[in-house]
Amino acid sequence: MRQYIYKRLWQGAIAIVGALFIVFIAQRLSGDPVALLLPMDATEEDFAAMRVELGLDRPFVVQFGLFFSDAVRGDFGDSYLWNQPAMSLLLDRLPATLELALAGLVFAILLAVPLGVLSAAYRGGWIDNTAKLFAMLGQAMPGFWVGLLLIVVIAVKLQWLPAYGRGTLAHLILPAIALGWYPVAAMTRTLRSSMLDILESDYIRMERAVGIPERLIIWRYALRNAAVPLVTMIGVYFANMLGGAFVIEVVFAWPGVGRTVVEAVFARDFPVVQAGVVLASVVFVVVNLIVDLSYGFIDPRIRHD
Amino acid sequence: MDKLLSVDGLKTHFFLKRGVVKAVDGVSFALAAGETLGLIGESGSGKTVTGLSILGLPPRPAGRIVAGSIRLDGVELVGLSERTLASEIRGRKIAMISQDPMSSLNPVFTVGSQVAAPIRAHGLARGRSAMDLAIDELARVRVPSATERAGNYPHQFSGGMRQRVVAAMAIACKPRLLIADEPTSALDVTIQVQFMDLIESIQAETGAGLLFVTHDLGVAASLCHRIAVMYAGQIVESADVRTLYANPAHPYTQGLLESLPKLGARQSRLSSIKGTPPDPLSLPDGCAFHPRCPHATDRCRQQAPPSIDLGDGQRASCWLLENA
Numbered sequence: 281m282r283q284y285i286y287k288r289l290w291q292g293a294i295a296i297v298g299a300l301f302i303v304f305i306a307q308r309l310s311g312d313p314v315a316l317l318l319p320m321d322a323t324e325e326d327f328a329a330m331r332v333e334l335g336l337d338r339p340f341v342v343q344f345g346l347f348f349s350d351a352v353r354g355d356f357g358d359s360y361l362w363n364q365p366a367m368s369l370l371l372d373r374l375p376a377t378l379e380l381a382l383a384g385l386v387f388a389i390l391l392a393v394p395l396g397v398l399s400a401a402y403r404g405g406w407i408d409n410t411a412k413l414f415a416m417l418g419q420a421m422p423g424f425w426v427g428l429l430l431i432v433v434i435a436v437k438l439q440w441l442p443a444y445g446r447g448t449l450a451h452l453i454l455p456a457i458a459l460g461w462y463p464v465a466a467m468t469r470t471l472r473s474s475m476l477d478i479l480e481s482d483y484i485r486m487e488r489a490v491g492i493p494e495r496l497i498i499w500r501y502a503l504r505n506a507a508v509p510l511v512t513m514i515g516v517y518f519a520n521m522l523g524g525a526f527v528i529e530v531v532f533a534w535p536g537v538g539r540t541v542v543e544a545v546f547a548r549d550f551p552v553v554q555a556g557v558v559l560a561s562v563v564f565v566v567v568n569l570i571v572d573l574s575y576g577f578i579d580p581r582i583r584h585d
Numbered sequence: 586m587d588k589l590l591s592v593d594g595l596k597t598h599f600f601l602k603r604g605v606v607k608a609v610d611g612v613s614f615a616l617a618a619g620e621t622l623g624l625i626g627e628s629g630s631g632k633t634v635t636g637l638s639i640l641g642l643p644p645r646p647a648g649r650i651v652a653g654s655i656r657l658d659g660v661e662l663v664g665l666s667e668r669t670l671a672s673e674i675r676g677r678k679i680a681m682i683s684q685d686p687m688s689s690l691n692p693v694f695t696v697g698s699q700v701a702a703p704i705r706a707h708g709l710a711r712g713r714s715a716m717d718l719a720i721d722e723l724a725r726v727r728v729p730s731a732t733e734r735a736g737n738y739p740h741q742f743s744g745g746m747r748q749r750v751v752a753a754m755a756i757a758c759k760p761r762l763l764i765a766d767e768p769t770s771a772l773d774v775t776i777q778v779q780f781m782d783l784i785e786s787i788q789a790e791t792g793a794g795l796l797f798v799t800h801d802l803g804v805a806a807s808l809c810h811r812i813a814v815m816y817a818g819q820i821v822e823s824a825d826v827r828t829l830y831a832n833p834a835h836p837y838t839q840g841l842l843e844s845l846p847k848l849g850a851r852q853s854r855l856s857s858i859k860g861t862p863p864d865p866l867s868l869p870d871g872c873a874f875h876p877r878c879p880h881a882t883d884r885c886r887q888q889a890p891p892s893i894d895l896g897d898g899q900r901a902s903c904w905l906l907e908n909a
Contacts, residue, residue, distance in 0.1 A: 403646075481688065482683055482684070482685055482688040482689045483688060483689055483690055483691040483692070484691075485642070485683065485689075486681070486683050486689045486690070486751065486754065487691065487699075487702065488640075488642055488671070488675065489640055489642060489675055489676070489680060489681040489683065489755075490675060490676030490680050490681075490702070490703040490706075490754055490755060490757070490758070491670075491671050491672065491674070491675035491676030491677055491703055491706055491707060491758075492671070492676070492702055492703065492706045493671055493672070493706060494667070494671065496706070501691055501694070501702075504693050504694070505691070505692065505693055578693065579692070579693050580692075580693060580738040580740070581692060581738070581740050
């Protein structure tokens, strides 16, 4: 088990170094920074002096080494827009994103688990048909559009909930629904199909044959078997939500990481964009590691010993 | 009658888009406490569906019991609600040992908790004491070091041991009737023998009736008191085990026995029953076996034969026996 964790941490570190490298290359490809920094009438000598000052005259490998050693210390430079270190700017906004992502995830799970389980248990019944409709709508309607609809109907017309901003629980509801919308559809479909397979299995038949109540068979004995593929999906979607619920945060003016990165993109605030990409990849690696470790608790066959 | 189980005119049909499959079509038999009845037939003959119907679990959603009666200790089971069947019959009075030990245990629960599940479900014990009873049952089916093994998961057991766990789960609430559906066909021969010994000793201990569903004539001969041979959803012959093996009356039974290899006999080729089992969606008119029967007459092709009493508890459904 410990060895497995070490191995996965090592793999995660490699993935993050890979992300850093891509960020570094992308920065070089986006044009000569000296040209942006110097005035129009600068001379050839000014350019050369500036390159030496920024270290751009040094070999490529050395430049990456310097970038890398700054990056692992969380130093991506100061934001042009906010005049503060880029990574700490994003980390300040991480709690807001975490809050929204958790709320979106809870919404998705609370809706998808009963829908997926009951639609499999009562295949062809009204719950199954409702779930199908949800799944279709969920996959056909993009999150930003659902967000706009919610704002127009719930916030503007009915005035039940605030349309934007962060603060009270009421502020959280609409963006959480918009964010969880797509995962509900995907999770319901996955859960339904794995539950259908499991409910036909020999061990479920054996459990029925010894008189285990159907309710217990569905919610305990079958659902736990269906949990592994579900947890995989939960991990992927949660990492996505954390790494950047860009669109939803913009639509609802949610002061999180995603919106800040989008603003930074428009303002060509490179340090913040870079820090955002690296933060997202770290989050992805960590969440996936947690998901992989959780398999062992659900399914004893996947215990890493 | 002092019969434990009596099945009378049972019909379980499958309603499919392509038509109706009469998987079980008028099956009648009886079983006394402590008795073992072998239900023998090829795949698709309806023997497994008969067993499942007795449990009130015909394969869903297509399968349905459409006629007949199943009485256990004189109590009619056909028509009982699903809730009553689950809480009072299955596991408590009738239990099943299913076919494939590799797939019959839930992979994500410990074997102890799976054996304890019916004990808890039927309210015989709760919590820790249910687990203690489960461990007793595991010991009874001779799982070595049952106390420690109860905390293991199915994938940590061999096939033979898993089948014992399945048996422990089935007998945990001391059912009056055990249905064993091909419990040995997935096991090695040596493990088969051990497992059959185990079943016999369980039966001797509990006095339960045993309905043994199998396609294996050898296993059935060694374990059963009586045999019922099924073909195309019907019982074509039933007799006590000696009579059946010594004097098979129905051409299908004769064919089955002739297709067994015999010790000491010089045979260049095993004989076999020609043809294949009929398409369940369109059974032949008359006797369902007539297209494969070496003695078929015009009458066999037109009219289904009645069940004829041949004395000594032997019955067979065949026109050839009418005047015998």
